[in-house]
Structures are given as C-alpha cells and as structure tokens.
Amino acid sequence: MSVAPKRPKGPPLNAMRAFEAAARHVSFVAAAEELNVTPGAISQHVKTLEDWSGVALFRRNAQGVDLTTQGRALVAEFTVAFDRLADATRALHALKPEPVFHIAALPAIAQLWLPKRLSRIRARFPNISFSVTATETQPSLARELFDLAIFFDVPDGSPEQIVIATDEIAPVCAPDFARRSDGFEGVTLLHDQSWIDDWATWSDAVGVRVSDPASGPQFSLYSLAVEEAKAGAGVLMGHLCLVQEALAAKSLVRIDDLSCDTGRSLVMAVPPQTRQRHATMDIVSLLLQ
Structure with a gap:
C-alpha cells in the first residue's frame, strides 16, 4: 500500500x-498602489507571512511601518526572486502569436499628446495591436x-x-x-487638481503678480x-508640450511670452534592453518625431 x-x-x-513590494517601498500604501489593492489587503498578506514564519517582519507605528531586522534580511532575495518571475512572465507573454504592445501614460498625455502620434505608429506597424492605459501612477x-511608459518626471540620465x-x-x-482680458486681475483661473500649484510656480518664476493663484475652478x-x-x-496654465x-x-493662444520650467520633463521609459520587444526602439523613434 502506497x-x-x-x-x-x-x-x-x-x-x-x-x-516584497511593501519591503521595497517600506510602505503598505505604496505597495498597495503598485499592486492595485488596498493597504489593508497588504497588511493582511504581510500578517499571513508573519504568522507562517513565526517572526515579525514589520514594526507598525503611527508614522507607518519599518522593517524589522528579520524583514530587512529578506528584501534582497525576495526582490531578485520576483524580478526573475517578472522576466519569466514577460518571456511567456512574448510567445503569444500577436502580442499586444502596452503603453502606460499619464491621462493628460494619453488624451492630448499621444493620439496623433499613435495613429502614425499604427500605420507603420499594422500587424501590432496597441493598448493604452491611462494611469496617474507610473508603473514599474x-x-x-x-512596453513603454510616458510621464512627466525628473530625468535621471539612465538609458531606459x-x-x-x-x-x-x-x-x-x-x-x-x-x-477681452487685461492682465490677471479679476480673471478666472483654471486648474488641474494634480497641478494645483502651477499658477503659483509660474507667478514666482516670472515675477508676474497673481492676486490669488489658488482661486478658480479645478478639474x-x-x-x-x-x-x-x-x-x-x-485662463489655464498650459503645459506647452500638451497644448501645442x-x-x-x-483654438488656444498664449497671453504673453513668459514661460517657466517646472523642473520636470516629458519622458518615455522603456524596459531594460534585454526585456524590450523587437519594435520598441522603432516605436520610440516615431514618437519622438
């Protein structure tokens, strides 16, 4: 009998x-954003792991969480393991007969900057299906x-x-x-909720007085x-690369020639070269035209 x-x-x-995500970010909230779950779900998953191992991996406090000595000792191995799993998943995904080219972009970029350029790319690559995900959070x-992410970011000089x-x-x-307008006194200022400081940033940089840079409707x-x-x-504070x-x-005009740099740039992020699709850099070149 067996x-x-x-x-x-x-x-x-x-x-x-x-x-792994919570340990890498040292934050349940950031891990939840990355994995598209709630911070409570991250906390419960971590507790499951702590119960299984019999050791505390995080210290919870009013300011957030900190890794314990035991938790810190595991970070490197867990990160390598999930990096390898991501590589394997990407390799499996590439075997699909007609894999979709996935682009992530900030909603404003997806709506105002990308459409005309994407139309040109579709004409150049008729056999590739393109998918665009508009998201406020830049993916890893x-x-x-x-396969590509387009966001406003501070350039880091990396080849990716x-x-x-x-x-x-x-x-x-x-x-x-x-x-009809004469200066900015009494003029309705329009705002994007994510860039609510735009008017104050511009006013301080160029030296033009705006009595209440936070007033006006937000979108x-x-x-x-x-x-x-x-x-x-x-009047809207125009991000010139988006309203060009x-x-x-x-349909829009500039009120004057005064502009300022926010310190960010419109950037494309690509995976490391070993993880790129065959057409990735050709698509990037077309987007840059």
Whole structure:
C-alpha cells in the first residue's frame, strides 16, 4: 500500500508578493498602489507571512511601518526572486502569436499628446495591436507588462529614460478671451487638481503678480481644463508640450511670452534592453518625431 504523506506547504504567493513590494517601498500604501489593492489587503498578506514564519517582519507605528531586522534580511532575495518571475512572465507573454504592445501614460498625455502620434505608429506597424492605459501612477517596467511608459518626471540620465521635452508652462486661453482680458486681475483661473500649484510656480518664476493663484475652478482631468479654456471659461496654465496642437490650431493662444520650467520633463521609459520587444526602439523613434 502506497503512502502519500502530507507535504509541508509554503506561504501563499500573493502574501510573498505583498511583502516584497511593501519591503521595497517600506510602505503598505505604496505597495498597495503598485499592486492595485488596498493597504489593508497588504497588511493582511504581510500578517499571513508573519504568522507562517513565526517572526515579525514589520514594526507598525503611527508614522507607518519599518522593517524589522528579520524583514530587512529578506528584501534582497525576495526582490531578485520576483524580478526573475517578472522576466519569466514577460518571456511567456512574448510567445503569444500577436502580442499586444502596452503603453502606460499619464491621462493628460494619453488624451492630448499621444493620439496623433499613435495613429502614425499604427500605420507603420499594422500587424501590432496597441493598448493604452491611462494611469496617474507610473508603473514599474521591470515588473509590469508594459512596453513603454510616458510621464512627466525628473530625468535621471539612465538609458531606459528618453527625454521628449522639458515641461514648460505658460498661461493660455481662447483667442476671444485674450482680447477681452487685461492682465490677471479679476480673471478666472483654471486648474488641474494634480497641478494645483502651477499658477503659483509660474507667478514666482516670472515675477508676474497673481492676486490669488489658488482661486478658480479645478478639474480632475487636464483635458477637461483645456476644453474649458478653449470655450472661454478662463485662463489655464498650459503645459506647452500638451497644448501645442491647440496652439497651432489657434483654438488656444498664449497671453504673453513668459514661460517657466517646472523642473520636470516629458519622458518615455522603456524596459531594460534585454526585456524590450523587437519594435520598441522603432516605436520610440516615431514618437519622438
């Protein structure tokens, strides 16, 4: 009679993934954003791992979490393991007969900068299907199945980051609104919620007084604020690389020639060369044109 003894079980993979992300960020909140779950779910997964191992991996406190000595000792091995798993997943994904080319982009970039360029790329690569995910959080191309990410960021000089343009801002509005306005006193200022400091940044940089740079309606999408500016609802602080088509079409005009650099740039991030698709750099070249 054969014997089939119970074999020891390891901890759940999701619990290990949650620990690795939380340990890498030293934050349950940042790990939750990366894995698209709640901080409570990360906490529960980590507790599962702690119960299985019998040791505390994090210290919880009012300011957040800190790794214990035991937790810190595991970070490097867990990170290498999940990097290798990401490599294997990407290799498996590349075996699909018609793999999709996935692009992640900030919503404003996906709506205002990417469409015309993507149309040109589709014409050049008719056999590739392109998918665009608009997200506020820049993904990790080492871990997630994105082939390209386009965001505003501070350039780090790495070969995986290609600078498209500096992020310059300047006031823009509808042509008729520009003819009616005289300076910024009493003028409705339009804001994107994510860039609520734009007016104060510009005012301080160029030395033009704006009585209350935080006043005026706010929009959750920059593209909505752009449409309101086109409709004559007020003056928007234009990110020039995003409103260049509207400026060229004269649906928006600049009020003056004063602009300032936010310190960020519009950049494309690509995976390390060994993880890139065959057409990746050709697609990047077309986007840069």
